[in-house]
Amino acid sequence: MILAERRTRPVWQDRDGLRVLDDAHLFSWMQAELNDLADGYDVSGIMFSGHGCTFGLIENGALAAPMLDYEQEPPVDVAARIDGLLPSFSETFSPNLPLGLNYGRHILWLKDRDPALLERAETILAYPQFWSWRFSGTAVSEVSYLGCHSHLWAPLKDDYSSLVDAEGWRAKMPPMARAGSAVGTWRTKGGRDLTVHNGVHDSNAALYYYRSVGFSDFTLVSTGTWVIIFNSACPLEALHPERDMLANVTVDHQPTATIRFMGGREYDIASGGWNEPVSLDAVAAVIAKGVFTLPSFAAGGPMPGEGSFVGPAAEGEERAAAALLYVALMTDISLDLIRSENDIVIDGGLVKTGLYPGLLAALRPQQRVLISAVAEGSALGAAALAFDANGISAFTSECRQAEPVVVPGLDAYRKRWISLAESRDSVLVQPVKEARA
Numbered sequence: 001m002i003l004a005e006r007r008t009r010p011v012w013q014d015r016d017g018l019r020v021l022d023d024a025h026l027f028s029w030m031q032a033e034l035n036d037l038a039d040g041y042d043v044s045g046i047m048f049s050g051h052g053c054t055f056g057l058i059e060n061g062a063l064a065a066p067m068l069d070y071e072q073e074p075p076v077d078v079a080a081r082i083d084g085l086l087p088s089f090s091e092t093f094s095p096n097l098p099l100g101l102n103y104g105r106h107i108l109w110l111k112d113r114d115p116a117l118l119e120r121a122e123t124i125l126a127y128p129q130f131w132s133w134r135f136s137g138t139a140v141s142e143v144s145y146l147g148c149h150s151h152l153w154a155p156l157k158d159d160y161s162s163l164v165d166a167e168g169w170r171a172k173m174p175p176m177a178r179a180g181s182a183v184g185t186w187r188t189k190g191g192r193d194l195t196v197h198n199g200v201h202d203s204n205a206a207l208y209y210y211r212s213v214g215f216s217d218f219t220l221v222s223t224g225t226w227v228i229i230f231n232s233a234c235p236l237e238a239l240h241p242e243r244d245m246l247a248n249v250t251v252d253h254q255p256t257a258t259i260r261f262m263g264g265r266e267y268d269i270a271s272g273g274w275n276e277p278v279s280l281d282a283v284a285a286v287i288a289k290g291v292f293t294l295p296s297f298a299a300g301g302p303m304p305g306e307g308s309f310v311g312p313a314a315e316g317e318e319r320a321a322a323a324l325l326y327v328a329l330m331t332d333i334s335l336d337l338i339r340s341e342n343d344i345v346i347d348g349g350l351v352k353t354g355l356y357p358g359l360l361a362a363l364r365p366q367q368r369v370l371i372s373a374v375a376e377g378s379a380l381g382a383a384a385l386a387f388d389a390n391g392i393s394a395f396t397s398e399c400r401q402a403e404p405v406v407v408p409g410l411d412a413y414r415k416r417w418i419s420l421a422e423s424r425d426s427v428l429v430q431p432v433k434e435a436r437a
Contacts (some may be wrong), residue, residue: 002376006033020066021054027134038188039334046135046186048128048199049382050432051225052148053103056130057110057121058139061425064121065110067130070100071299074109082108084149085360087161093236094149095249096300098337104151104163111167124172126150128199136184136196140177144204147249149342155255179251180385181207186418197386200251202378203228206347208251210372211382212388213397219340221360222377223348227263227331232256234339243302259334261301263327264349269297270307274320278355280405282321287409288315292417298333302334303421310420328359329417343368345399347377357402362410373398 008029011022037043046115053070056063074082085108086096100106101124108331111118125133126145133139146160147153152169154161164170177183179200185193200208203222207230230248234257239245270293284397297307311414314322327350337343344367350356351371361369374380379397387394 002374002379004037006037013066015066016403018066019069019072019329021069023056023063023067023134024132028366029332030131030158032357033195034186035189038194039117039190040190041193043194045182045197045386046193047180047197047382047386048131049202049205049378050128050131050145050199052127052145052150053100053106053203054127054202055103055107055129056125057107057117058123058125061122061346065114065117067127068100068106068110068374069105070103071323073099074112078109078112080242082112082322084105084301085163087154087163087165088396089241089339091156092151092161092163093155094151095241095244095246095252097149097244101300102149104161107169108167111377116264118169118172118290121172123174124169125174127420128187129174130382131197132196138183138196139174140183140198141178142179142198142251143249143253144179144198144251145199147247147255148201148204149246149248153249155249158253169375178385180387180389182389195386197389200382200385201248203230204248204250205381206377207256207384209377209379210347210397212347212381212384212393213395214378215343217343218343220333220337221331221335221344221346223263223276223350223356224259224319224378225264226263227334227350228258228260229334229338230256230258230338231333231338231340231342233342238339240337244300244304245302245337257338259287259302259338261303262298262332262375263330266295266297266307266330267322267323267327267410270323270326271320272315274317274323276317278317278320280355280407282317283325283359283405284407284409285323286318286321287407287413289314289318289386290416291318291322291418293322294417294420295326295330301330303330314367324355324358325381325417328356328363329414331360332363332414333418333421345370345371345372346402349377351375351383355405359410360407361402365404369402369404370399371402372381373400
């Protein structure tokens, strides 16, 4: 179980026209919190779980360049030069995404800005491995992060992509180590040596957690800033790259069909920052009034475009209800696109909204929708991987089945929402209608 929790926000800085992470500030915060917690909770190890789009270039034991915020787009002239270098979808199963959502693209951007930078850098580290290295001094690679829409990994070959070899980066990639494996130690101020474990991609950690407690044929809906949906039963040939569909790679090197959109971020924007529970009465009112939230409010996702509202103006809780319906319907569409017909497991922050699992259960009555007893599957999966390194199986499933909400007009509302979305997005029509059939 989770015994204690500490949270902070990253500090971003502007340097030389780039938005970059203050990694020293974050490192200092982590060290202070670990020193505070280690003795009180008899901590024995540290494990890292991180989002999928950041890297560090290491030179002489330090960052050769600051770590980029992945939410920034290279200039148009730069994009024209570097995008033609990206490998094909058939090789990497990584769609060509905007901003730094393919972090191989951001590495090329830094090279374009300073060609000597990649020559000077001795090591390319993925984000969780940067922190494993920062605490232990040991540089390693890890497949779930390399295989996370980076353009650096070829899943069917189980090897680095042609981009890595074309750019001469293979020698800069440290040896591969399994997520959770022990890579070194870090000493607390109290003199306790903590084992440092190799980090993992956050949503892949959640996937590992549910597999470790006995789930096999299921669809995982991992929610947070992003809604990441994994369905290993979906064939890779069903993936549509223009829909932000891709193959993630599990910690055990298996490509897994995935679709994603920035659901948590979109909910925050579309709801006007609402942070209270949403009542069923508010959802019913929005459906009755015909208030629709149309995609999308963030980069990426299966329906790129400029988000908007249709129908009477909604404020406060009703605006949040419209945003919640939007996220549920986007999830529903995504599940169709990824051919989900098995059990659905919902993990992460959107569980806390209350109605999201029940809405999804109502939208998909032919499937069981299960809710995790805890909303931190990425943390538990990271812990499970670290425990595995010590031969310990620490967790059992505590999922429960979501009861579908009963709200008049939901099915008609969904059909109208799809119609409105299709009128703006013709590419969506065929895949969804095929999936429904």
